[in-house]
Amino acid sequence: MNPTLRPRRLRQSAPMRRLVAETRIHPAQLVLPMFVAEGIDEPKPISSMPGQVQHTLDSAAREVERAIAAGVGGVMLFGVPEHKDAVGSGADAPDGILNRAAAFLAERFGDQTVVQTDLCLDEFTDHGHCGVLTAAGEVDNDLTLERYAAMAVAQAEAGSQLLGLSGMMDGQVAHVRAALDAAGHETTAILAYSAKYASALYGPFREAVDSSLTGDRKTYQQDPANRREGLREAILDLAEGADIVMVKPASLYLDVLADVAAVADVPVWAYQVSGEYAMVEAAAANGWIDRDRLIAESLTSIVRAGADAVLTYWAIEQAEWIGARA
Template identity: 50%
Template sequence: MTNANLIFRPRRLRSTPALRSLVRETTLSRQDLVYPLFALDGPEGVRREIGSMPGVFQLSVDELRREAESAANAGVPAVLLFGLPESKDELATTAYADNGVVQRAVRALKADNPDLLVITDVCLCEYMSHGHCGIVRDGYVVNDESLDLLARTALSHAAAGADIVAPSDMMDGRVGALRAALDSQGYTETPIMAYSVKYTSAMYGPFREAADSAPKFGDRKSYQMDPANRREALRELDLDIAEGADMVMVKPALYFLDIVREVRNATDLPVVVYNVSGEYSMVKAAAANGWIDEKSTVLEILTSMKRAGADIILTYHAKDVAGWLE
């Protein structure tokens, strides 16, 4: 090989940590992170580890406050709340109760730290006795009747002080229904983080233990997206944007990075990804067996999400990552 062939040597810019840092194209920051938390109704002092998600807990509101404070002190700017109520029924009444577990958790967290962004998951599955994300009629999840309950839930979260509401149910028209309801009650400044591209995925398995939200019959394939579909993601995206979404999400993240890039190319809205429970649990299991290095693996995975086009990453690793990045 002649010298003429070596005028440009890419390795020149990889030779030291300082050079690699200087030319790095994608940077992962603590400001990118959102930490999902599970608020447990009932007695105080409960910190119940989820068997399939080591290091993740169902937390009574007092313990949730401690965990949120710990995350904020580590530099995590936002949390996402899921609720585990004491009682469930076929109309998800505890989802939109003024004194529901999420509503109480929001008030407590905002009182503790007004600067912590509190995002609330708006769905009905954790509160429905059958575990589906909407009202069931004759064994089928009906769409339009479910929108009112979702809107009532979002309103109750906004009234409690939620900074952002995040509908995850995948009912058609739910972003528009939430926007109309919020605006009609004066919550015009409450943003909607829409789960716009949410696939039905095997990667949700551990979450269903964490949130006690597995459907009692059937599955969610009639409303969550088919993982084989790519073009459909852009149709869903366009609909949510037209209905008033302020941020759009792709879920799951790791196995759908091609979709993240498609969404990034299609919109200038903030793009959110959810590093879901199955993705988390596989890393934890492999690390526990000594097969991978947990820190380097997690940082590589989350950086790949940023590289694909994500602005915001929901991840159960958030508190650890914030510490590693410090």
């Protein structure tokens, strides 16, 4: 046997493999999620996410400086308030921690990176749900939309350039877009968490934001069994005016990501969530995997499936690694 078709010819050296690689990642495709907390005077480590912290405003600024220097495309801010209530009053208060952080960082870095903010109530409610509850304890979709509209205007006025609508309420994109436009914020962009699944991978995030959640979010986040539903949600968000659509989590939902990327006429992003991060770090700490190779492989697989950008807690590390190889 003497085959003439030899695909191995293009695998014979590292320079050859690099030359013919089908998927490449640029640092600008990476977005760094960051937690900014109220009531702390130094960064507070997150035990389930080794290497990640709840930031003070000053430490957040230093981290954003690092991200910019590495070429990271943007930062997504999550607020961790000291006080919570049933309707998440701190979410749209101008002096609420998330809006203060957005204003603080946008003023300093808004012309160097894309300052983004999470638009959801879960960090700010004493019940931990992403919306306003009825007397029966169920999330009221339409009352929640009014809270999202107020949050959107507050975040835009603070200087956020991109609002991450992560609550999975029906009609949230159209409602927020209308509120922004009415308030004169036509240029503020919307990132729709379109296909956000009720995943077990969010556990470490709950620690990161001091979540008060009891129960689960299965009545508004999607069933992991459903692939077509993810595409349907993305199509609805596109029709409502989303500037970017996203799939979350990333690694267990690459099929949904590929489906959305095949039809979307706007950028498609994916979120490599806290549980994905924690599993790699834990396995690496035990010596079970090659940490650096797996991080690079995981991000490559997400981009290969169709993501134009990835939210990842390894954004700075990976951007620096890519830069060192360039």
